[in-house]
Amino acid sequence: MTDIAALPEPHPATPRPTRSYLGAGSDLRSWLLTTDHKRIAILYALTLTLFFFIGGAAATLIRIELITPAGDLVSADSYNKLFTLHGVIMVWFFLVPAIPTTFGNFILPMAVGASDVAFPRLNLLSWYLTVAGGLLALVSLLVGGVDTGWTFYTPYSTLYSNSYVTLAAAGVFVAGFGTIATGVNMIVTVHVLRARGMRWMRLPLFVWSIYATSIIMVLATPALAVALLMIVVDRLFGLSLFDPDQGGDPIIFQHVFWFYSHPAVYIMILPGMGVVTEIITCFARRRVFGYEAMVFAILGIAIFSFFVWGHHMFVSGQSAWASLVFSILSFVVAVPSAIKVFNWSATLYGGHITFEASMLYALGFLGLFTLGGLTGLFLASIPIDVHVHDTYFVVAHFHYIMVGAMVTAFFGGLHFWWPKVTGRHYSEPWARLAAILMFVGFNFTFFPQFILGYLGMPRRYHSYPPEFQIWHVLSSAGAVILALAYLVPLVYLTLSLRYGRRAGDNPWHASGLEWATTSPPPRDNFVIPPTVDTDPYAYHAAHEEPSERDESGGDHQSSRKDEMP
Amino acid sequence: MTEARHDPFHDIARQRHAAELGLWVFLASELVFFGGLFVTYGLYRYAYPSAFEAAGAETAIWLGTINTAILLTSSATMAAAVWAGEAGHKRHVLIGLALTALLGLTFMGVKGVEYYKDISESLYPGAADFPVDMPGAQVFVGLYWAMTGVHAVHLSIGLVAVAITLWRVRAERFDWQNTALLHVLGLYWHLIDLIWIVLYPLLYLMGRSL
Ligand SMILES: [Cu+2]
Numbered sequence: 170m171t172d173i174a175a176l177p178e179p180h181p182a183t184p185r186p187t188r189s190y191l192g193a194g195s196d197l198r199s200w201l202l203t204t205d206h207k208r209i210a211i212l213y214a215l216t217l218t219l220f221f222f223i224g225g226a227a228a229t230l231i232r233i234e235l236i237t238p239a240g241d242l243v244s245a246d247s248y249n250k251l252f253t254l255h256g257v258i259m260v261w262f263f264l265v266p267a268i269p270t271t272f273g274n275f276i277l278p279m280a281v282g283a284s285d286v287a288f289p290r291l292n293l294l295s296w297y298l299t300v301a302g303g304l305l306a307l308v309s310l311l312v313g314g315v316d317t318g319w320t321f322y323t324p325y326s327t328l329y330s331n332s333y334v335t336l337a338a339a340g341v342f343v344a345g346f347g348t349i350a351t352g353v354n355m356i357v358t359v360h361v362l363r364a365r366g367m368r369w370m371r372l373p374l375f376v377w378s379i380y381a382t383s384i385i386m387v388l389a390t391p392a393l394a395v396a397l398l399m400i401v402v403d404r405l406f407g408l409s410l411f412d413p414d415q416g417g418d419p420i421i422f423q424h425v426f427w428f429y430s431h432p433a434v435y436i437m438i439l440p441g442m443g444v445v446t447e448i449i450t451c452f453a454r455r456r457v458f459g460y461e462a463m464v465f466a467i468l469g470i471a472i473f474s475f476f477v478w479g480h481h482m483f484v485s486g487q488s489a490w491a492s493l494v495f496s497i498l499s500f501v502v503a504v505p506s507a508i509k510v511f512n513w514s515a516t517l518y519g520g521h522i523t524f525e526a527s528m529l530y531a532l533g534f535l536g537l538f539t540l541g542g543l544t545g546l547f548l549a550s551i552p553i554d555v556h557v558h559d560t561y562f563v564v565a566h567f568h569y570i571m572v573g574a575m576v577t578a579f580f581g582g583l584h585f586w587w588p589k590v591t592g593r594h595y596s597e598p599w600a601r602l603a604a605i606l607m608f609v610g611f612n613f614t615f616f617p618q619f620i621l622g623y624l625g626m627p628r629r630y631h632s633y634p635p636e637f638q639i640w641h642v643l644s645s646a647g648a649v650i651l652a653l654a655y656l657v658p659l660v661y662l663t664l665s666l667r668y669g670r671r672a673g674d675n676p677w678h679a680s681g682l683e684w685a686t687t688s689p690p691p692r693d694n695f696v697i698p699p700t701v702d703t704d705p706y707a708y709h710a711a712h713e714e715p716s717e718r719d720e721s722g723g724d725h726q727s728s729r730k731d732e733m734p
Numbered sequence: 735m736t737e738a739r740h741d742p743f744h745d746i747a748r749q750r751h752a753a754e755l756g757l758w759v760f761l762a763s764e765l766v767f768f769g770g771l772f773v774t775y776g777l778y779r780y781a782y783p784s785a786f787e788a789a790g791a792e793t794a795i796w797l798g799t800i801n802t803a804i805l806l807t808s809s810a811t812m813a814a815a816v817w818a819g820e821a822g823h824k825r826h827v828l829i830g831l832a833l834t835a836l837l838g839l840t841f842m843g844v845k846g847v848e849y850y851k852d853i854s855e856s857l858y859p860g861a862a863d864f865p866v867d868m869p870g871a872q873v874f875v876g877l878y879w880a881m882t883g884v885h886a887v888h889l890s891i892g893l894v895a896v897a898i899t900l901w902r903v904r905a906e907r908f909d910w911q912n913t914a915l916l917h918v919l920g921l922y923w924h925l926i927d928l929i930w931i932v933l934y935p936l937l938y939l940m941g942r943s944l
Contacts, residue, residue: 278742285742287752353759361752362742387763395770399880407860408876410774415859415876416785416869421777425770693741 189592189689204289205692210275211590212296217263217271218659220303224258225655227251232614232648235641240632248631249316250332256319261341262303264571265433268440269386270299270351272582273379275590277355279683280376282364282701284693287357295350302344309336318629320430321396323411323422327403335404338397345390345397348436352386355379364682366701373681373705374463378443381471385432385439389475393429396422423485427478435474437571438538439467441578442509445531448585449513451679452528453520454715456706459512466505466512473502483554492551499549506542510535521715525677526600530581533608534574541569544619559629562622565615573611580607580658587662588676592688593669599661606654613647678718680707738909746912753914757921764888768929771881775936778877782870789866789874790940792857797848798938801841802930808837809927812896812920819916824903827910831900834923838893845886878937885933888926895919 190207193199200208231251234242243251278286286292309315315337317326326334359372359380372380399422402408411417450457457463479487479495513535522528544566547553557563584600587593617640622628626637633641675684680703686695709715743749779786815830856863858879859872899919903910910916 283742287742288756289742349760349763353756353763356759357752357756360755361748387759388766391763391767392770395767398884399771399774402880402883403876406879408880409859409872410876410880412872415872416778416782417873418777418781421774424777425774428770698744 188691189687190692191689193692202293204285204293206274206278206286206289206292207590207690207694209292209296210271210273213266213270213274213299216296216300216303217267220258220262221655223307224255224263225652227255227258229648229652231255232645234631235633236638236645238633238635238638243631245631246316247314249318249629250310250314252629253315253318253337254310257306257315257337257341258303259571260319260433261344262299262306264437264575265348266299266344266351267437267575267579268444268582269355269379269382269436270295271579272375272444272586273351273355273382273440276586276683277376277379278358278362279686279690279694280373280681281359281362282367282682282695282699283358283362284695284698286354287361288354291350292354295347295354298347298350299344302340302342302347305340305343306337307340309333309340312336320426321400322426323400323403323419324413324417326400327409327411335401338401342394342397342401345394348386348390352383352390355383356387364699364701367682368701370461370464371701371704373443374446374457374460374467375440375443377464377467378439378446381467382436382439385436385471385474389429389432389436392425393433396425396429399425420482420485420487423482424478427481428475431478431481432471432474434567434570435470437575439470441534441538441575442467444578444582444585445513445534447679447681448527448531448581449516449535450706450708451585451677452525452531453517453522454708454718455516455520456704456708456711456715457512458515458518459508460705462508463512466508469505470502473498473505477502477549480549480554483551484558496549496551500546503542503546503549506538510539510542519714521717523718524601525584526595526597526604527581527585529601529604530577530584530607533604533611534577534581537569537573537577537608537611541566541573544569557622559627560622561618561626561628564628565618565622568615568618573615577607577611580604583658583662585677585679586683587665588672589683589688589690591666591669592672593665594672594676595665595669596661599657603654603657603661606650606657610647610650610652610654614644614651615647617641617643617647680705738912750912750914750917753918754921757918761921761925764925768881768884768932771877771884772932772936775877775881778870778873779940782868782873785866785868785870786874787941788868789871790937791942792855792865792875793878793938794848794851795938795942797844797851798934801844801848802934804837804841804844805927805930808834808841809924811837812923816916816920819910822911824910827903827916828900831896831903835893835896835900838889838896842886842889842893845882881933881937885926885929888929892923892926895922 190205193203193205193208200212203209203212230243231248234240234248234251240248274286274292278284310333313333315330315334316332317330317334321334321338359376363372399408399410403410403412409415409417411419411422413419446457446463449455477495477499479491480499483492483496544562548557548563548566580603584595587595621637621640621644624637624640626633626640672688674686674688677684682699682701683690685699739746739749743752811830811833815827815834818826818830852858856865857875859876864872864875896919899915902908903916908915
């Protein structure tokens with residue numbers, strides 16, 4: 170790679186117009202044809218919010234059905250379609266794009282000091298691909314639904330299911346290209362568009378995490394695409410690639426599918442880790458503990474995530490040797506995650522901690538991620554996995570990571586950057602209440618599922634023996650709190666757009682270039698292209714203890730005056 | 735002609751670098767996409783070596799070989815077009831692109847003839863009188879259709895891109911000398927070629943070693 174920083178910069182100090190990016194027009198055209206990364210981020214945010222609540226509605230129906238042991242609300246067939254819908258929408262149309270396309274789009278170019286992403290039109294195209302894919306998936310659900318589960322396992326999905334598999338798979342396939350396009354854009358942006366002085370080891374960890382996520386997106390998503398393609402051509406043209414009658418082997422599909430879908434877990438969680446790092450350092454007024462270790466942990470997770478997919482197939486008939494190796498590698502991938510948890514804790518230690526709403530979310534993330542990660546180690550161990558495979562233990566585990574950790578981090582980032590995006594403050598008391606409700610509601614919903622699974626309740630059943638009822642009732646009751654916690658921010662954030670008090674450029678006195686510009690930022694992000702001469706998270710001098718937040722002014726100068734000695 | 739440099743880049747060198755890097759990243763993604771098919775092929779080949787040989791002997795080796803030659807030549811003409819673009823020879827860029835498009839179209843034509851022949855010889859999964867009665871043989875033919883089909887889709891996209899570029903260079907619609915567009919188009923075309931070079935032995939030479 171050539172050294173980009175050494176390239177000449179002909180007009181580094183050309184002043185640019187200061188009008189906010191929101192002032193560039195408010196008609197539909199100015200939004201639907203925009204190439205502004207900030208506006209595209211908002212398009213994504215609105216789209217993903219819609220999908221989140223559609224997926225959430227399916228989850229609500231599932232939880233209502235499971236209150237009683239008998240399958241009385243919906244038929245077994247509809248129940249299959251409900252959990253498939255929930256999984257497909259939540260995984261591909263919320264969790265995977267959630268942070269990279271919203272905060273990644275909005276914040277990352279600013280955080281590296283660029284005026285946009287490297288390929289602005291490709292960025293818009295990727296939104297249209299996501300929408301098109303989402304619409305295909307929604308249509309497949311409106312005309313009759315899909316009953317294969319989000320995993321599309323063959324030969325059920327190819328030979329037996331008479332639901333709208335082709336349409337749903339096509340939707341995910343199309344959206345996958347949107348994901349790849351976003352990944353390419355982010356990688357090139359970080360490589361090529363860093364501001365003068367923004368060396369690799371000065372990048373905020375949020376940028377590193379999106380960068381690593383993008384690598385996974387680019388190298389894993391095509392495996393999903395080809396897996397889905399093989400299903401589609403099988404259904405459309407009868408190519409019978411996985412038909413056991415013709416010598417086909419359904420397990421091969423599982424290998425290709427999980428080659429994508431395990432790394433996809435890190436597509437979902439790595440950006441969350443990045444967001445949380447920004448929040449914890451800011452509200453502990455602390456330099457991040459072990460910056461280099463964090464960078465290598467992020468990259469390590471990205472690389473190792475490609476070599477553990479077999480832990481989903483311990484009972485699928487893969488060879489015992491393969492299982493052994495995949496089990497060991499799955500333990501290995503936990504090491505960098507653990508490093509990150511220790512480093513966050515060490516960052517908090519001795520910090521000047523304040524408990525703003527986004528910090529509450531970040532702290533919640535820390536607890537939930539740890540619990541989800543540790544139960545992941547249980548599942549990586551073959552004897553335990555054989556016992557609890559396909560039970561609610563697995564369901565609880567991945568919901569702790571995907572909902573507990575990832576969605577919590579998403580809300581943390583939403584509250585952290587909301588003043589930057591909109592220029593307004595939301596109601597802090599309500600935001601804190603929502604954060605606490607979300608934590609309580611989440612644990613209330615999903616902790617009983619660990620117990621259920623351990624007792625032997627399998628996943629994906631709409632009726633069950635009565636002795637499990639108490640745990641299902643607890644879980645459904647928790648889901649009520651959780652649903653409420655997701656709806657409350659919708660209200661106070663919307664209200665803040667109109668009634669919120671002006672936030673100022675840097676309300677949290679955070680470091681990071683995105684806070685060095687106005688709120689909301691101008692079209693080109695910075696009036697004068699920034700230069701960087703400090704390490705990230707310069708909340709205090711390197712060898713001093715953190716001090717309380719300087720409340721004197723809201724401008725960016727105060728947060729960046731501490732430089733390296 | 736519009737200015738070669740676009741926002742958000744301050745200088746054209748960086749913009750070129752971004753376009754090239756972006757395409758290399760995309761090509762890596764493409765390799766994983768085809769890699770999924772190659773791995774599937776490899777696993778089945780391991781499970782059914784003799785069925786793969788028997789079914790592989792049924793493919794139309796002459797048409798496959800002619801197409802390989804055509805596609806390799808098209809990569810040469812594409813490389814010539816890119817080279818001419820760097821040297822600033824507009825006429826040679828146009829000739830190179832036109833030849834590339836022509837060869838690409840010829841490849842598609844030959845492929846069409848071959849598909850027609852395959853169907854008339856019942857060389858598709860589920861055919862009533864499928865020529866090879868061995869477990870795994872239909873999987874080979876299924877993979878043959880899937881892999882060549884996906885390759886043909888990529889080639890069609892490449893053809894459209896070449897045609898558009900040809901027209902835009904002719905009409906001076908963009909700065910073909912200073913932007914990386916020709917280079918990027920060339921990279922994509924070579925990938926299509928490269929994939930075919932792997933497909934050719936897998937699908938045509940299999941089972942013809944003696
Ligand atoms: Cu996994």
